[in-house]
Amino acid sequence: MGDPLTFRTDGAHEEPAVTLDSFLDQSNATAVRLEPGEDARALLPYLDRLALVEVAFPAFRDGRGYSAARILRESGYTGELRAQGDVLVDQLAYMRRCGFDSFAPEKPLDPAVVKTSLERYEHPYQATIDGRAPIWKLRHG
Amino acid sequence: MYQYDTYDQSAVDARVEEFRDQVARRLSGALSEDQFKPLRLMNGLYLQLHAYMLRVAVPYGTLSGQQMHMLAHIARKYDRGYGHFTTRQNIQYNWIKLDEAPDILAELATVEMHAIQTSGNCIRNISSDQYAGAAADEVADPRPWAELLRQWSSFHPEFSYLPRKFKICVIASAEDRAAMRLHDIGIELVKRDGVLGGRIFAGGGMGRTPMIAPEIKDFVAADDLLSYLEAALRVYNRHGRRDNIYKARIKILIHEIGAKEYKRQVEEEFAHVKTLGIDPPLAEFDRIAAFFAPPAWEQGLSDDLDLSDPDFRLWVDQNVIAHQTPGYAIANISLKPIGGIPGDASADQIDLMADLATRYSFDELRVTHAQNIVLPHVKKADLYTIWQALDEAGLATANLDLISDIIACPGLDYCSLANARSIPLAQKIGQRFADPERQRDLGELKLKISGCINACGHHHAGHIGILGVDRKGTENYQLLFGGSGAEDVSLAKIIGPGFSEDGVVDAIEKATDVYKALRTDGERFVDTYRRVGMDPFKEAIYG
Numbered sequence A: 001m002g003d004p005l006t007f008r009t010d011g012a013h014e015e016p017a018v019t020l021d022s023f024l025d026q027s028n029a030t031a032v033r034l035e036p037g038e039d040a041r042a043l044l045p046y047l048d049r050l051a052l053v054e055v056a057f058p059a060f061r062d063g064r065g066y067s068a069a070r071i072l073r074e075s076g077y078t079g080e081l082r083a084q085g086d087v088l089v090d091q092l093a094y095m096r097r098c099g100f101d102s103f104a105p106e107k108p109l110d111p112a113v114v115k116t117s118l119e120r121y122e123h124p125y126q127a128t129i130d131g132r133a134p135i136w137k138l139r140h141g
Numbered sequence B: 001m002y003q004y005d006t007y008d009q010s011a012v013d014a015r016v017e018e019f020r021d022q023v024a025r026r027l028s029g030a031l032s033e034d035q036f037k038p039l040r041l042m043n044g045l046y047l048q049l050h051a052y053m054l055r056v057a058v059p060y061g062t063l064s065g066q067q068m069h070m071l072a073h074i075a076r077k078y079d080r081g082y083g084h085f086t087t088r089q090n091i092q093y094n095w096i097k098l099d100e101a102p103d104i105l106a107e108l109a110t111v112e113m114h115a116i117q118t119s120g121n122c123i124r125n126i127s128s129d130q131y132a133g134a135a136a137d138e139v140a141d142p143r144p145w146a147e148l149l150r151q152w153s154s155f156h157p158e159f160s161y162l163p164r165k166f167k168i169c170v171i172a173s174a175e176d177r178a179a180m181r182l183h184d185i186g187i188e189l190v191k192r193d194g195v196l197g198g199r200i201f202a203g204g205g206m207g208r209t210p211m212i213a214p215e216i217k218d219f220v221a222a223d224d225l226l227s228y229l230e231a232a233l234r235v236y237n238r239h240g241r242r243d244n245i246y247k248a249r250i251k252i253l254i255h256e257i258g259a260k261e262y263k264r265q266v267e268e269e270f271a272h273v274k275t276l277g278i279d280p281p282l283a284e285f286d287r288i289a290a291f292f293a294p295p296a297w298e299q300g301l302s303d304d305l306d307l308s309d310p311d312f313r314l315w316v317d318q319n320v321i322a323h324q325t326p327g328y329a330i331a332n333i334s335l336k337p338i339g340g341i342p343g344d345a346s347a348d349q350i351d352l353m354a355d356l357a358t359r360y361s362f363d364e365l366r367v368t369h370a371q372n373i374v375l376p377h378v379k380k381a382d383l384y385t386i387w388q389a390l391d392e393a394g395l396a397t398a399n400l401d402l403i404s405d406i407i408a409c410p411g412l413d414y415c416s417l418a419n420a421r422s423i424p425l426a427q428k429i430g431q432r433f434a435d436p437e438r439q440r441d442l443g444e445l446k447l448k449i450s451g452c453i454n455a456c457g458h459h460h461a462g463h464i465g466i467l468g469v470d471r472k473g474t475e476n477y478q479l480l481f482g483g484s485g486a487e488d489v490s491l492a493k494i495i496g497p498g499f500s501e502d503g504v505v506d507a508i509e510k511a512t513d514v515y516k517a518l519r520t521d522g523e524r525f526v527d528t529y530r531r532v533g534m535d536p537f538k539e540a541i542y543g
């Protein structure tokens, strides 16, 4: 696995992520990994201190990580939010919209396809925390 | 009707290009079938027994003459000259080639149509009352709400990989013509203190574990609706089961944790989501609603109708429904001719219906979940001309809601999941009860056939339901009685051991004899069944 694909200016965080259980036990870690069944809200008391949350996608069909990402961003998390695992190019745009800003796909992505996929939809219908203006906002100023 | 602005158009155009690119990557081998499958499904493309099937969205069942013509064009150019209208108010084409699918989507996009999210584990096409904007009993037109939901649910970044598919329905009448409570979320518009809002039901559905959706919220105002639904979906996305595909629908989650607990979690999530500012302003709702303003009705029209032609009279009695405006009527076009394939229409028939809509119905048509077509706003004075044109095209069957107005899924003739054929059985039942007098004497009798337990043919909601099963390699049919998808919603029950294809037709005939013998004045089949119970029917059938 190469370096994560990152959309952050400060680059990818290097400390390895620990499991949620060990994170909650030993409180000095700054990087944590969330499995699909784990509750992102368990991290809310520690957001200030976290530099990396790695959200696992063991199978691309399991969409729980999208909710986890939004919950963290909506609660003010500004550190790196990384999607790791079965992360495919056709899911990237939605992941970006949910707040992911780095990606560690198991299989490398074709950078050209990544670029077209991310630029495909000019305006979104929904408001999310990613800051892009939803279409209804553009319609009504 | 709603019309796209440049934002809507560019989103749909972008989707066409995206899918073209995905198909190219699939054909080049860059995408595996496993990776491609969810992508094609989100564009309505299934791999069936013989070919690809494309399901085109008809948002909330409403379309214009021009759009209907496009459906005919696609049937001719890319399929075998016909299309199949479905219980989801959509249309399916059964003989599609993968490499042509992007071109079809491109053609659809020219008339503001698409196949977005007609399949896959995402929020599906929003369904609604086929008489919206025309029904005498509605508190408001539900379609602006449905369109708001269409936009919100299209390409939803958080809810495109849900545990399972998700179906939402919006109605606005006490009479439920859209099986609202058999949806994952059902919304009934109601007025409270003069303000319109939604009463929310969640966790209904058919399939192998049918459930009627319980109410989870008595009133959600228009400007809270999207936040509320976002909260409802988020709870489901996070906690719906993913370990077993058969237990992944929201109905199972709600059944397992209880409606009360689900509601509590949604309320808690809503309190958070509402702070995020994701609800569009009411001005956006008003903008959408303006597209659904009533057409310019002609004033002072007569309600008189010349019914001297007996065949016309029969059709009017059965297929024409009261309209909210004097001088107008709602005309139902049955796609259930005796011996035909329920829901199928040829390209020529589709063109004809489109022409009639343009000429006589303010350019509007509707698709119903019972697989029929509606001309929602016709002048009573034009009914006879319309009927003559329909009759000539084989589209004037006067059987709305009668025993031969059968809902049937494609079944083993097309569907890769099927256990038994649905279509030939529907044809046999139609033939057995072909006599119009006999059908009319039996009155409203909703008969619904599914070719397997997935229940696309809504058999759980049939006054008489039929479920095709596989019994040691032969097709076998279980008979169910007492279901309803209407405001008297109920789930049908299996009456006993299954039958062969001919056996089930005989059994239905015996059941109708029992009904005739036991009915009291004005009782429908289902009313008699509910009153007397299953025993007299079982006795006649198995005794």
Ligand code: SF4
Residues within 6 Å of the ligand: B409, B410, B411, B412, B415, B416, B417, B418, B419, B450, B451, B452, B453, B454, B455, B456, B457
């Ligand atoms: S009910 Fe079964 S056979 Fe019929 S269309 Fe659905 S999946 Fe296919």
